[in-house]
Amino acid sequence: MGSAERKEREKHETREMILAAAKKLFLNEGFEHVTMRRIATEIEYSPAAVYLYFKDKDAIYCALQEQGFKELYRCQSVLTAIKRPDEKLRACGRIYLDFAMENQELYDLMFIMRAPLMAFESPEDWNLGRDTYEVLQNIINECIEQGYLKAPNAQIACFSLWALLHGVVSIFIRDRAPMIAKEHRAQVINGILDFTMTEFLDK
């Protein structure tokens, strides 16, 4: 009877194996190579076996999306060490941009792809996304309270800043900026961060 928990552990391990295989295909070989069959052969199972662990392909996407949000949240944790709200805001932007550009496929999955409908379906599943957003929201609030930023509406200011950050990286990730050579991207991103911060922050 004690084998029940071992069973559960094994089940969990296989699940993780599938997720790892899917993530590997995603990151190393790009989005279009993630097929249920490829995932299955990667872990040396039959395609049908994957469906014993995930309802469908979308469920795998959602699980990876969740991992992505956890990772982004982890990246944001260093912000607590920064005291001045304006520095904190800049660092927050920096972290977001770096995360996106260093994990482009993952970012795409989290914020651009149509597939994982986690976003609107069940609000409780969005909690992880909400957490990462609240980090920015709180910093903006601090900035306003301490006079680093005067905005009539904190919500609007927050959303604007997020939109700017998301806009920059999603334009690059989906290759919509042919006017900017690939080797200048990092430079442009730095310039945008500088420009935005000096433009947004007063005092």
Place this chain on the structure above:
Amino acid sequence: MGSAERKEREKHETREMILAAAKKLFLNEGFEHVTMRRIATEIEYSPAAVYLYFKDKDAIYCALQEQGFKELYRCQSVLTAIKRPDEKLRACGRIYLDFAMENQELYDLMFIMRAPLMAFESPEDWNLGRDTYEVLQNIINECIEQGYLKAPNAQIACFSLWALLHGVVSIFIRDRAPMIAKEHRAQVINGILDFTMTEFLDK
């Protein structure tokens, strides 16, 4: 021998029919319902016939993308009537946001979808996109010259503003903003435009 030009005209008309059918499916029934077979049945041809007019599905996407850019450029043409650069900049943002939210599927095709690789492949095909971008670029330049905006780098300022606009609409279009109720979207967009303009523009 005079029938040659009639032939060419007929060929062109069929091409347009295919494009119209594809666009209709796109706009009325959403992205996922655009299949080569659906397009074919829509114009009462066999699926194979479509391939006599377009190399592949991607070629259809590219043609629609082109239409989209032409339409956006047309929308921007009213800007010439506005004299003050700051008003012009705000109107430019307004036009972009409205175009995106009123033609979401088309905007998606133009700026978000992976499929049409027009972007990087052949630079001369990007000309239409470049034209619409230059409209913004020129306004920004005017703003800087006439002291409405002080930015160390016009290119950076321009890209930042575009990124902000694109960020806002792409977050909505791809349903990544569950924190903002659908009925508040228009309001939020107005708020962002206001906030951004007062924040960016001096004097």
Place this chain on the structure above:
DNA sequence: AAATTTACTAAACTGTGTTCAGTAAATAAT
């Protein structure tokens, strides 16, 4: 030792994009 549950697979179904061999009509050549 028998019954049942578990973890899996082989093979198929549906629906994609796409190609290819063929055909019937329109056109051109003789």
Place this chain on the structure above:
DNA sequence: ATTATTTACTGAACACAGTTTAGTAAATTT
């Protein structure tokens, strides 16, 4: 006017997706 050729198309297939179903062999429980 008759033949040859080009044009505009179609039917059927191919390869490859996601997914389902029926079955099986091993592990577990009784």
